[in-house]
Amino acid sequence: MKFKETPETIKKELDGLVSHLPHFQKGDGYNVPEGYFESLPSRIQDRMSSSSHSESVGLSSVLLKRVVPVVAAVLLIAGLTIGLFFMERNGAVSFADISDADMEYAYLNMHGHIDHVLVYELVLESGMSAEEILYELEVGFLFPDSDEAYEEIIEMIFDNARYFGMESRNLLSSLD
Amino acid sequence: MGSYTDDELLALFRNGDNPNYAFNLIVRKYQETIYWHVRRLVVSHDDTDDIVQDIFIKVWQSLHKFRGESGLYTWIYRIATNEALTFLKNKKRKFFLPLVDVGKQLEETLEADVYYQGSEMEKQIQKAILSLPDKQRVVFNLRYYDEMKYEEMAKILNTSEGALKASYHHAVKKIEKFVGA
Numbered sequence: 001m002k003f004k005e006t007p008e009t010i011k012k013e014l015d016g017l018v019s020h021l022p023h024f025q026k027g028d029g030y031n032v033p034e035g036y037f038e039s040l041p042s043r044i045q046d047r048m049s050s051s052s053h054s055e056s057v058g059l060s061s062v063l064l065k066r067v068v069p070v071v072a073a074v075l076l077i078a079g080l081t082i083g084l085f086f087m088e089r090n091g092a093v094s095f096a097d098i099s100d101a102d103m104e105y106a107y108l109n110m111h112g113h114i115d116h117v118l119v120y121e122l123v124l125e126s127g128m129s130a131e132e133i134l135y136e137l138e139v140g141f142l143f144p145d146s147d148e149a150y151e152e153i154i155e156m157i158f159d160n161a162r163y164f165g166m167e168s169r170n171l172l173s174s175l176d
Numbered sequence: 177m178g179s180y181t182d183d184e185l186l187a188l189f190r191n192g193d194n195p196n197y198a199f200n201l202i203v204r205k206y207q208e209t210i211y212w213h214v215r216r217l218v219v220s221h222d223d224t225d226d227i228v229q230d231i232f233i234k235v236w237q238s239l240h241k242f243r244g245e246s247g248l249y250t251w252i253y254r255i256a257t258n259e260a261l262t263f264l265k266n267k268k269r270k271f272f273l274p275l276v277d278v279g280k281q282l283e284e285t286l287e288a289d290v291y292y293q294g295s296e297m298e299k300q301i302q303k304a305i306l307s308l309p310d311k312q313r314v315v316f317n318l319r320y321y322d323e324m325k326y327e328e329m330a331k332i333l334n335t336s337e338g339a340l341k342a343s344y345h346h347a348v349k350k351i352e353k354f355v356g357a
Contacts, residue, residue, distance in 0.1 A: 005325045028302060028321065029294015030215050036225075037211070041203045044232045045196070 180205070182248035189239060199239065203232050206249070209322070210256045216317045217260040219282050219306070221291040227263055231256045246331050253332045257314055264310050279307040304354035308347055315340055316347040 180188070180201060189198035210231060215224040234255055242251060267281075283303050286292055294302060305313055314333065318324045319340075326337040333340065 005327070007323060028216060029292055029298040030212070030221075031291045031293050032211070032221060033291065037208055040207050040211075040225075040228070041200055044203055044229055044236075045200065047229055047233055048196075048236055 186242070186244065186248060199236055202235070202239075202248070202252075206252055207232075210252060213253065213256055213317065213322065214260045216305070216321065217310070217313060218263055219285045219292075220289055223263065227259050228256075231259050234259070250328060250331045257332060261310055261314070282306040300355055301351070304351040305347075307354055308350060312343050312347045312350075315343045316351070319344050 185198055185202050185205070188201070189195050192198055207228070211224060211228050214227050214231070215221065218224055218227060231252070235252055238255075242248070246254075283306055286299070286302055286306065292299075305316060308316060311333075315329065318329050318332070319326075326340050329335075329340050330337045335343075
């Protein structure tokens with residue numbers, strides 16, 4: 001027969017388990033501001049009203065903030081890749097012909113939302129490469145719930161960047 | 177406000193004229209339990225306040241899809257636990273914190289939080305709890321502070337009762353060692 005737990009059996013177990021802490025009171029010491037729980041429901045209701053109000057415009061703002069920059073960056077890189085391919089075929093342009101400004105523009109389109117000072121500091125402090133740090137930052141920023149989807153995109157972006165000879169480490173230092 | 181059962185609240189939400197009112201009753205019924213559950217995990221009052229609001233917004237957005245396979249209480253707890261763990265995970269990612277440093281950082285948050293006024297003993301215990309891995313901390317808190325049955329915990333955490341018992345006992349041993357050291 002399966003043992004049936006009751007509040008009493010749980011309490012007995014807890015009292016017995018924490019035997020080395022005779023003065024262990026169950027208080028945890030956490031407090032809240034005065035009147036916090038009285039006001040919380042109305043603050044939640046306020047947020048519900050504002051979130052339902054902005055739900056229709058919310059999608060466009062999410063698109064603007066998150067999807068559009070990524071799509072723009074991918075399109076830009078694809079465009080540059082195709083352009084470079086044809087230019088190279090025509091023998092007209094070499095890598096040296098791409099200006100620093102073009103590189104910076106492409107880079108900012110990819111990573112414009114990132115705090116570069118933070119990344120720079122982290123490079124100095126952590127010993128990680130800028131790429132690793134960008135990876136970590138962008139995983140959380142773009143795809144909080146999907147590391148795999150992010151990995152695919154970030155790999156593509158960095159592959160493209162490398163194709164142009166853009167090492168994010170160098171780009172970062174050039175932006176300092 | 178009378179004390180409604182979860183079934184009554186759900187019926188009021190689904191069939192009543194004013195779902196907002198029913199939802200408000202749900203918030204009032206669970207806000208404190210959920211707040212303390214999250215607070216013990218993320219420590220800071222301000223972070224907890226944000227997370228608790230997010231949790232109830234999610235509850236509101238999904239309540240019409242809730243089919244009642246688990247109890248309302250279990251369902252809200254599951255959302256709350258996931259939100260709190262996601263918050264901690266994102267924090268680790270953002271600051272590249274290894275496990276040990278997360279505990280350390282939470283300890284610092286505890287020391288700095290103006291809404292923490294525990295005795296030295298309570299603070300010592302809290303630091304011991306904060307040194308545990310996140311999921312073990314959830315198990316310890318649910319069992320110790322919320323006195324939750326393993327059966328219920330298993331539904332919230334989607335883990336077997338045996339694993340939860342082992343995890344809890346392991347957590348207690350670590351806390352005892354930490355405090356005794």
